[in-house]
Amino acid sequence: MNTAADRLPLPRTAGAPAALRWPRRALGLVVPLLLLGGVELAVRSGLVEGRLLPAPTEVLSALLGLGAADVAGHVGASSGRVALGFVAGASLALVVGALVGLSQLAEALLDPLFQALRAIPSLAWVPLLLLWLGIDEAPKLVLIAIGAFFPVYMGAVAGIRDVDRKLVELARLYGLSRVALARRVLLPAAAPAVLTGLRNGLSLAWMFMVAAELIAATRGLGYLLTDGREMGRADLVFAAILLLAALGKLSDGLMRRWERRALAWRDSVGASR
Secondary structure (H helix, E strand, O other), rough: OOOOOOOOOOOOOOOOHHHHHHHHHHHHHHHHHHHHHHHHHHHHHHOOOOOOOOOOOHHHHHHHHOOOHHHHHHHHHHHHHHHHHHHHHHHHHHHHHHHHHHHHHHHHHHHHHHHHHHHHHHHHHHHHHHHHHHOOOOHHHHHHHHHHHHHHHHHHHHHHHOOOHHHHHHHOOOOOOOOHHHHHHHHHHHHHHHHHHHHHHHHHHHHHHHHHHOOOHHHHHHHHHHHHHHOOHHHHHHHHHHHHHHHHHHHHHHHHHHHHHOOOOOOHHHHHH
């Protein structure tokens, strides 16, 4: 007799042919393309004022008007800042998160402070960093590192705290040292939460980058946003927003691919998609 569980549909396995997986990936383009097409029709028909919401073709024309070299300069400046700030903030967060997750004393001393700092908005850091570090690249990188730090820290702490106690007890029965316990049990078990924290940290690093480039920047997508606002050019503002969305999606996709490879040992529904 078949049970209800036997009648549940099985998820698509990772070994499915690429020809079957591509249509599923292409579904993610349907809604954005429909939105862009709808905006284009609404602006061209006069339902929406183009001065406030430019047509996608006008946004594309604005990008082409800037020139490939200028666009590449803005994208390169922002991407470089995000990369450096994210690596610095995430590296520190992994070390501190592991310490807090493994030590009750470190948790009691540090976690309340970090939970309070986590609630501070990104723009609130700007005047303080300007006072401390001036207007060069240092305050921009520090602000991005701050944005990346807290999601990664939370992921590391939560991942280590949520490790099954039975795994730890079994490892101790086998006589594993503290270093071996952390390397062979705690870190692999915490890896899913840590990698999720890294993805969230990268996403927040892009958000903090916009605030960072308000600090006397002459290059970058944040500067392009400000420049478009000051000139009253909504097409430039939307061009910068679309570039930010594309770069954020690209970086998250690369991080997600790395996450799948690092966690290929998992036998879960999500891992099979």
